[in-house]
Amino acid sequence: MNSLSASKLPRRIEGLSELAYNLWWSWHIEARELFKVIDRPLWKAVGHNPVRLLQQIPHHRLVAAAQNATFLDRYDSVMTDFRGDTAGTWPCTEYPQLAQHVIAYFSLEFAVHTSIPLYAGGLGVLAGDYCKEASDLGLPMVGIGFMYPQGYFHQRISADGWQEEVYEQLNFHEAPISPVLTAQGRPMKVEVPLNARTVHIAMWQVNVGRVKLYLLDTDIEENSPSDRQLSARLYGGDREVRLQQEIVLGIGGVWVLRALNIEPDVWHANEGHTAFMMLERTRGLVEKGMSFGEAADRVRATTVFTTHTPIPAGNDVFSLDLIEKYFHRYWGSLGVDRKAFLQLGMQESDSSVFNMTVLGLRMAGQRNGVSQLHGGVCRRMWHSLWPDIEEKDVPIGSVTNGIHVPTWVAPQMGGLYKKYLADDWLKRHDDPALWERVLDIPDEEIWAVRRWLKDRLLSVVKDRARRRWCEDRVAPVQALAMGALLNTGVLTLGFCRRFTDYKRGALILHDVNRLRRMLQNDLQPVQIIFSGKAHPDDERGKQLIQEIYNVAKDPQTGGRIAFVEDYDMRMGRYLVRGVDVWLNTPRPLQEASGTSGQKAALNGVPQLSVLDGWWY
Numbered sequence: 256m257n258s259l260s261a262s263k264l265p266r267r268i269e270g271l272s273e274l275a276y277n278l279w280w281s282w283h284i285e286a287r288e289l290f291k292v293i294d295r296p297l298w299k300a301v302g303h304n305p306v307r308l309l310q311q312i313p314h315h316r317l318v319a320a321a322q323n324a325t326f327l328d329r330y331d332s333v334m335t336d337f338r339g340d341t342a343g344t345w346p347c348t349e350y351p352q353l354a355q356h357v358i359a360y361f362s363l364e365f366a367v368h369t370s371i372p373l374y375a376g377g378l379g380v381l382a383g384d385y386c387k388e389a390s391d392l393g394l395p396m397v398g399i400g401f402m403y404p405q406g407y408f409h410q411r412i413s414a415d416g417w418q419e420e421v422y423e424q425l426n427f428h429e430a431p432i433s434p435v436l437t438a439q440g441r442p443m444k445v446e447v448p449l450n451a452r453t454v455h456i457a458m459w460q461v462n463v464g465r466v467k468l469y470l471l472d473t474d475i476e477e478n479s480p481s482d483r484q485l486s487a488r489l490y491g492g493d494r495e496v497r498l499q500q501e502i503v504l505g506i507g508g509v510w511v512l513r514a515l516n517i518e519p520d521v522w523h524a525n526e527g528h529t530a531f532m533m534l535e536r537t538r539g540l541v542e543k544g545m546s547f548g549e550a551a552d553r554v555r556a557t558t559v560f561t562t563h564t565p566i567p568a569g570n571d572v573f574s575l576d577l578i579e580k581y582f583h584r585y586w587g588s589l590g591v592d593r594k595a596f597l598q599l600g601m602q603e604s605d606s607s608v609f610n611m612t613v614l615g616l617r618m619a620g621q622r623n624g625v626s627q628l629h630g631g632v633c634r635r636m637w638h639s640l641w642p643d644i645e646e647k648d649v650p651i652g653s654v655t656n657g658i659h660v661p662t663w664v665a666p667q668m669g670g671l672y673k674k675y676l677a678d679d680w681l682k683r684h685d686d687p688a689l690w691e692r693v694l695d696i697p698d699e700e701i702w703a704v705r706r707w708l709k710d711r712l713l714s715v716v717k718d719r720a721r722r723r724w725c726e727d728r729v730a731p732v733q734a735l736a737m738g739a740l741l742n743t744g745v746l747t748l749g750f751c752r753r754f755t756d757y758k759r760g761a762l763i764l765h766d767v768n769r770l771r772r773m774l775q776n777d778l779q780p781v782q783i784i785f786s787g788k789a790h791p792d793d794e795r796g797k798q799l800i801q802e803i804y805n806v807a808k809d810p811q812t813g814g815r816i817a818f819v820e821d822y823d824m825r826m827g828r829y830l831v832r833g834v835d836v837w838l839n840t841p842r843p844l845q846e847a848s849g850t851s852g853q854k855a856a857l858n859g860v861p862q863l864s865v866l867d868g869w870w871y
């Protein structure tokens with residue numbers, strides 16, 4: 256089943272191998288503890304990756320664990336929960352009417368765990384959280400995404416404050432993934448025509464509790480060198496590479512499900528990047544004898560499309576030349592001509608480009624924005640697609656983005672909720688009445704937990720600064736800008752998100768002299784932690800980082816501003832738990848939802864936020 260030889264494990268605890276290859280462990284604290292107690296220093300050294308832990312651990316430690324009664328008690332209890340939660344059936348007790356209906360969820364990014372870094376930001380975190388929530392609820396879902404061996408970049412900030420991008424190759428052998436095999440034990444593959452050639456696609460499987468995530472991989476020997484690179488990186492290439500990626504994911508993803516004999520009842524496109532899947536399903540029905548109109552209606556009836564973009568410029572568009580190049584052999588098989596095909600991705604007002612959001616809106620029967628406010632923005636933005644009805648009746652609704660609670664709540668906070676809300680608070684966390692009881696938690700107890708979490712954050716931040724100082728020999732002033740002078744006794748604001756113009760990361764520096772007085776106030780000082788990446792092509796985003804970094808380096812700031820490098824899920828967890836105030840200053844109506852503030856709120860952190868997105 257996977258590359259970890261189970262024979263290395265003593266019989267009595269051989270289930271650890273299966274547990275290591277199911278990310279279920281990552282949101283169950285007892286399971287995390289189980290791996291941790293086997294070898295604490297090694298657990299830290301392998302970056303909390305149980306696959307690596309089991310590969311590297313000295314055999315005698317496993318033998319000792321298998322003879323340790325306390326360990327075995329823990330092991331048995333975790334394995335019982337694990338088996339109960341991942342059994343083949345889908346016991347959707349809350350929504351039994353849904354238990355029989357498979358949902359296929361297509362997304363260009365999935366953030367499930369740091370050991371498989373297949374995401375750039377919020378879009379991917381949302382997709383990963385949905386997989387985990389579907390598993391917890393017992394909703395039969397499969398995910399379709401890409402295996403990017405180089406993932407997204409790691410961020411370093413140079414002495415002059417400029418972002419540098421470092422790409423690392425993922426070691427497949429050490430990741431919790433397994434190749435998808437045929438009944439004969441050979442790698443399962445599908446083919447997708449790409450212009451005049453054929454691209455071959457292999458698949459990896461990631462177990463997320465009950466949910467299976469299938470990741471497409473073009474880096475196999477049947478493909479040309481450039482096609483092998485198609486799945487190398489997230490958002491790495493030019494528009495043509497991007498179009499090829501979207502064809503591989505959208506059209507190839509449908510072929511993958513066919514090869515696996517999975518027949519979804521609901522097809523969900525997370526953002527327009529994956530909308531080609533709607534065309535390929537239509538083509539399949541036309542091939543069986545339906546007209547294009549009938550087939551498209553059938554596809555609409557089973558398709559959900561979530562759009563995340565709040566501004567026209569943010570949409571995923573391709574030039575008509577590119578679309579023509581890659582689809583001129585395809586539209587015939589849909590039973591339409593060039594004009595009708597291009598129309599699927601065009602607005603009346605802009606017939607110069609093929610817009611993936613327009614394609615998704617036209618081909619999906621259920622369409623939604625990602626917060627109440629954003630739903631309204633979408634109805635206005637896309638009114639021209641439904642010119643005969645009033646704006647308020649435009650058929651785009653909203654479902655506010657959410658978070659997977661067990662992933663983001665600090666165990667200490669969860670402990671308080673368990674003690675003062677209910678034993679089964681996690682199962683009932685969407686019941687507002689439950690949260691009334693939050694007021695019963697004594698202030699001292701909340702405060703003690705909040706202090707502890709802030710201590711934790713600052714020690715992680717300072718530890719990073721120290722390592723960069725002694726291992727990478729950064730200048731002393733850089734270590735200060737990375738947070739070496741932060742102080743647990745000081746009120747701490749956090750601004751942690753992608754650096755891009757509309758999020759206005761540098762807004763709080765607007766009146767920098769006033770800010771300095773507040774930071775350095777003798778009695779009530781304030782400090783601010785910034786963290787976040789800019790897209791590699793986003794010059795403006797990089798300038799914002801530089802602006803903040805330069806203020807952080809300035810002695811007049813007193814070391815009270817820190818920029819923490821390489822924001823990712825892992826650092827994000829410390830930040831949303833550890834700061835005192837969560838800062839959010841997007842240009843209004845441009846933050847479609849955002850979810851990081853929800854993570855902070857769950858951990859008792861108040862918001863200082865513009866009324867936008869989910870917070871509205």
Ligand SMILES: *Cc1c(COP(=O)(O)O)cnc(C)c1O
Pocket residue numbers: 375376377378380751752753822823824825827828848849850851852854
């Ligand atoms: C939650 C999360 C996001 C999304 O946060 P926003 O509120 O959209 O800024 C982005 N990146 C990471 C690593 C996250 O954990």
